[in-house]
Amino acid sequence: xxxxxxxxxxxxxHPAGSKAAGHPAPDEIIQLTxxxxxxxxxxxxxxxxxxxxHEKLADLHGADPVDIQAVKAYAAKHHFSIVSxxxxxxxVSLSGPLSRLAEAFRADxxxxxxxxxxxxxxxxxxxxxxxxxxxxxxxxxxxQRPAAATYHTFRPRASQSTSYTPPQVAKMYSFPTNTxxxxxxxxxxxxxxxxxxxxxxxxxxxxxxxVSVTAVPVDGAGNTPTGxxxxxxxxxxxxxxxxxxxxxxxxxxxxxxxxxxxxxxxxINAAIHDxxxxxxxxxxxxxxxxxxxxxxxMNAFNAAFHDAALLGISVCVAAGDNGSxxxxxxxGVHVDFPASSPWxxxxxxxxxxxxxxxIKSETVWNDGGDGGATGGGVSSHFSKPKYQANINVPKxxxxxxxxGRGVPDVAGVADPDTGFDILVDGQEGVVGGTSAVAPLWAGxxxxxxxxxxxxxxxxxxxxxxxxxxxxxxxxITSGNNGAYKAAKGWDPCTGLGSPNGQAMxxxxx
Numbered sequence: 121x122x123x124x125x126x127x128x129x130x131x132x133x134h135p136a137g138s139k140a141a142g143h144p145a146p147d148e149i150i151q152l153t154x155x156x157x158x159x160x161x162x163x164x165x166x167x168x169x170x171x172x173x174h175e176k177l178a179d180l181h182g183a184d185p186v187d188i189q190a191v192k193a194y195a196a197k198h199h200f201s202i203v204s205x206x207x208x209x210x211x212v213s214l215s216g217p218l219s220r221l222a223e224a225f226r227a228d229x230x231x232x233x234x235x236x237x238x239x240x241x242x243x244x245x246x247x248x249x250x251x252x253x254x255x256x257x258x259x260x261x262x263x264q265r266p267a268a269a270t271y272h273t274f275r276p277r278a279s280q281s282t283s284y285t286p287p288q289v290a291k292m293y294s295f296p297t298n299t300x301x302x303x304x305x306x307x308x309x310x311x312x313x314x315x316x317x318x319x320x321x322x323x324x325x326x327x328x329x330x331v332s333v334t335a336v337p338v339d340g341a342g343n344t345p346t347g348x349x350x351x352x353x354x355x356x357x358x359x360x361x362x363x364x365x366x367x368x369x370x371x372x373x374x375x376x377x378x379x380x381x382x383x384x385x386x387x388i389n390a391a392i393h394d395x396x397x398x399x400x401x402x403x404x405x406x407x408x409x410x411x412x413x414x415x416x417x418m419n420a421f422n423a424a425f426h427d428a429a430l431l432g433i434s435v436c437v438a439a440g441d442n443g444s445x446x447x448x449x450x451x452g453v454h455v456d457f458p459a460s461s462p463w464x465x466x467x468x469x470x471x472x473x474x475x476x477x478x479i480k481s482e483t484v485w486n487d488g489g490d491g492g493a494t495g496g497g498v499s500s501h502f503s504k505p506k507y508q509a510n511i512n513v514p515k516x517x518x519x520x521x522x523x524g525r526g527v528p529d530v531a532g533v534a535d536p537d538t539g540f541d542i543l544v545d546g547q548e549g550v551v552g553g554t555s556a557v558a559p560l561w562a563g564x565x566x567x568x569x570x571x572x573x574x575x576x577x578x579x580x581x582x583x584x585x586x587x588x589x590x591x592x593x594x595x596i597t598s599g600n601n602g603a604y605k606a607a608k609g610w611d612p613c614t615g616l617g618s619p620n621g622q623a624m625x626x627x628x629x
Contacts, residue, residue: 124226124247127259129415131245135265138232144240146219151203151339152261153382154191155420156210157254159184162426164506165578171432174395178208181430187255188212194251198224209389209424224249227262240264258416260382267381267413268310268406270355272553273441273492273536274544282473282538283550285326286365289533289540289560291477293594295621300367300566306391306399307359307372307559310379310406312352313345314360315545322361322543323368331364331372334397338377338387349544355405357544358551359559363403366563373397379406381417385424392428400575401434403562404464405555409446409454410501418457418501425463429578435464436561438554439528440495443486444602444612453497453517453603455527460499463578466527467557468614469494469534470596484599484606484613485535485552493601494534494554496612499525507580511610529583531596531614532557564621571625582628588616592623 162181165171172180188205191212195202200221203213214221222229226247231238242262277283284292314333323330335343345353356374364372373394377387384406391402410418428435440446440456448454459466469485486493500519508526516524533539536552543549569575587593588610596614597606604612 124249125253127246127248127256127416129419130259132242132263132414134230134232134241134243135234138234138241141231141233141238144218144229144231146217148218149215150218150221150261152214152221152259153386154212154214154256155258156183156187156212157257158182158210162430165429171575171577172430174208174393174431177427177430182207183210190251190255194249206389206393209393209427211389222262225259229262234265258420260385260417260420264380266379267384268379268408270352270406270555272355272358272405272551272555274349274354275536275550277541277548277550283541284538285541286362287326290366292472292474292479293619293621294623295366295564296567296571296625298567298570300370300563300570303367303370303566303569304397304399305363305367305370305372305562305566306402307363307374308387308391308402308404308406309352309356309359309374309376310384312356313343313376314353314357314374315345318357318543318546319360326365328365328368331368333360333364333372333374336373336375336390338375338390339383341376341378341383343374343376345545347545349547349549353545354551355555358540358542358555359403359405361542362540362556363559363563366560367566370566371397373399381413385421388421388424392424392431392433399433400569401436401562401565402428403436403559404458405438405558407438407440407456407458409448410457410460410499411448411454413457415501421458422461422463422502425458425461429463432575432577434565434576434578436467436558436565437464438558439466439468441492441553442495443493444497444604446495455497455499456495459495460502460525460527462502462505462525465561466529466615467554467561468496468528468531469554469557470531470614470618471535472533472538479594482594482596482618484596484601486599486601487535487537492536492553494531494613496528496601496604498612499527507584511584514604514612526610526612528615529580530561530593530616531618532560561619564619567621568625568628572628576628583616586627587624590627592620592627593617594620
């Protein structure tokens with residue numbers, strides 16, 4: 121009888137187009153994140169306003185103490201170190217020499233060159249000892265390839281004719297006029313950083329008091345601006361300036377994590393389980409096509425987003441900027457993850473023309489060619505959720521699912537031709553992309569939370585029910601993102617549409 125069993129969903133290939141670059145140092149000390157099963161199945165949140173505490177979540181649906189003890193016993197037997205245990209997030213962090221951890225979990229690791237950089241990646245299945253079989257549902261940390269890309273386009277201010285400040289966009293979308301006080305908006309960032317003096321200048325230009333912005337380091341990452349607005353700095357600052365520009369008295373907490381599947385998940389969990397800052401909404405503008413992820417990673421992220429829903433934390437995620445192909449070159453249709461998780465608010469993009477606080481026209485964002493287009497389509501991994509039962513979602517392709525989760529849920533201005541004025545790395549510019557839509561919706565949710573006196577949390581049943589039926593969204597019926605066309609009601613380009621904040625507030629009250 122074998123001492124190990126395959127870890128379902130862990131199979132990987134080395135990155136396409138990468139080249140062999142030798143072997144990693146066997147004595148390198150690395151950390152792995154082991155994700156454990158829930159001690160009992162988690163329910164669907166029953167209604168807006170009834171949410172778990174972190175303690176109740178840990179007790180009912182966190183890791184079973186018996187499973188944690190099994191991991192600790194295995195680690196002690198093989199002289200691995202336990203770095204941390206998070207029962208609520210069901211995560212155990214193990215540390216030890218790469219060669220011995222690779223042997224313990226049968227990991228086939230190598231160094232691979234991607235472009236001008238070398239990463240440690242792996243191929244094949246991972247295997248877990250029989251004593252941990254069924255207890256451990258994912259292992260992240262062997263593979264260091266970049267997990268996600270940002271979705272933003274920076275253009276110098278001088279080359280642009282139409283652009284808006286965040287308050288101008290908020291006015292066109294009829295956001296409530298409160299400030300988001302006593303709310304915390306969490307931003308997940310996988311690189312780059314911000315310069316506080318840029319932010320100070322930006323808030324002054326908008327006539328806002330200084331917005332509270334805090335950098336939160338995760339796994340050794342931190343606020344490290346590159347000086348290039350076209351790089352990750354543009355993403356970080358866009359998120360801060362859009363969210364803070366529409367909810368100026370909210371606290372903005374920026375969680376900086378490494379750009380690996382392990383770092384990304386650890387950053388998300390750091391925000392979800394932060395009992396000091398207590399985010400009520402999380403914005404994520406990073407992702408990649410579902411086909412680039414392992415099923416074990418997608419399932420681990422999805423469980424974390426389910427935790428957020430149970431805790432009353434909303435999660436807004438950009439749907440991607442590469443149209444219905446999501447940047448894949450196989451000629452097929454793809455959707456972006458983590459936007460395809462059924463527990464997140466997937467945010468698609470529009471082209472918005474308006475003046476004097478009024479919308480003149482709004483269509484699907486599609487600049488054609490290399491200009492970018494909103495992501496959207498149907499998940500090949502996640503089944504169609506109950507809240508989408510009454511909408512027409514296309515059939516997924518290349519999957520065992522007979523139906524799939526439709527993406528996106530909602531939309532907002534994303535076309536760089538009608539984008540946001542921002543200040544990054546000392547340069548004024550205009551930025552677009554669905555990257556701008558996630559923090560825009562996060563800012564709106566912070567405003568709604570303050571007005572309601574409670575967290576909206578996961579409000580998809582209300583979104584697809586009362587809110588959509590009462591036309592509290594601007595239905596986008598013109599345009600396409602490649603394979604899919606806009607239509608009356610929900611469509612795989614802009615979802616249910618862009619927000620009418622005041623109308624949403626009235627219905628939610």
